[in-house]
Amino acid sequence: MKKGLFITIEGPEGAGKSTAATLIAEKLRIEGYDTIITREPGGIDIAEQIRRVILEPGNTAMDPRTEALLYAAARRQHLVEKVRPALKDGSIVLCDRFVDSSLAYQGYARGLGIDEVYKINEFAIETMMPDLTIYFDIAPEEGLARIEKHQGREINRLDLEELDFHHRVREGYQLLLGRFPNRIQKIDASLDLKEVVEEAFSKIKKLLVSN
Numbered sequence: 001m002k003k004g005l006f007i008t009i010e011g012p013e014g015a016g017k018s019t020a021a022t023l024i025a026e027k028l029r030i031e032g033y034d035t036i037i038t039r040e041p042g043g044i045d046i047a048e049q050i051r052r053v054i055l056e057p058g059n060t061a062m063d064p065r066t067e068a069l070l071y072a073a074a075r076r077q078h079l080v081e082k083v084r085p086a087l088k089d090g091s092i093v094l095c096d097r098f099v100d101s102s103l104a105y106q107g108y109a110r111g112l113g114i115d116e117v118y119k120i121n122e123f124a125i126e127t128m129m130p131d132l133t134i135y136f137d138i139a140p141e142e143g144l145a146r147i148e149k150h151q152g153r154e155i156n157r158l159d160l161e162e163l164d165f166h167h168r169v170r171e172g173y174q175l176l177l178g179r180f181p182n183r184i185q186k187i188d189a190s191l192d193l194k195e196v197v198e199e200a201f202s203k204i205k206k207l208l209v210s211n
């Protein structure tokens with residue numbers, strides 16, 4: 001049976017994940033790899049509907065556990081409808097955020113606990129974890145400043161959290177790097193876009209040749 005590669009891109013707001021993912025996918029396709037880009041929460045209709053509920057700035061009453069469960073529900077549907085079928089077809093799936101976002105944002109920054117949040121996500125993902133996760137590291141101040149300048153980018157409920165929350169998100173990712181040193185690889189996302197893309201691409205190529 002053909003088996004694709006599941007690669008996730010993680011990091012704080014404005015780290016450049018979606019911009020880089022598009023350029024990385026182009027490079028992979030040029031080299032002949034079937035590649036799809038997708039995102040969480042979202043990527044398919046039901047999950048995009050859940051995304052709107054989670055990220056609506058007016059939904060300030062949302063309980064942290066409700067938030068964690070909604071991300072996990074969107075994840076489940078996206079995995080079943082899009083990620084698994086593409087992997088089964090032998091494609092590379094480049095996913096902008098996955099379970100590590102829940103661990104860093106809900107588990108650590110919201111204070112629900114990394115292990116607790118992982119537990120509810122196990123129900124959603126079963127044993128499916130990424131083959132490789134590229135973590136785009138950036139100071140929250142720099143990422144948020146990029147977003148402010150990004151024309152057409154809507155400001156969502158999570159963007160509007162206080163700066164301390166965004167610092168905790170980054171700390172949460174640092175903890176995950178320690179927990180999953182083989183799977184998660186860090187890139188300095190404050191570098192020039194071209195350098196960021198080249199570094200991410202070379203990490204993916206290493207994995208492709210070793211497979």
Ligand SMILES: Nc1ncnc2c1ncn2[C@@H]1O[C@H](COP(=O)(O)OP(=O)(O)OP(=O)(O)O)[C@@H](O)[C@H]1O
Nearest residue numbers: 013014015016017018019020146150191192193196
């Ligand atoms: N390396 C870079 N240097 C400078 N600007 C960048 C770089 N990468 C991306 N940008 C710009 O930063 C802004 C945010 O980029 P992008 O939307 O890709 O980030 P993101 O990590 O996907 O954000 P979020 O997850 O918060 O939506 C865009 O205007 C993009 O052009």
Ligand SMILES: Cc1cn([C@H]2C[C@H](O)[C@@H](COP(=O)(O)O)O2)c(=O)[nH]c1=O
Nearest residue numbers: 040041071097098101102105106158159
């Ligand atoms: C998957 C996932 C995402 N989040 C947060 C991270 C961002 O603030 C938004 C998504 O917006 P983006 O522009 O697409 O990055 O949601 C989260 O808190 N938990 C998650 O599991």
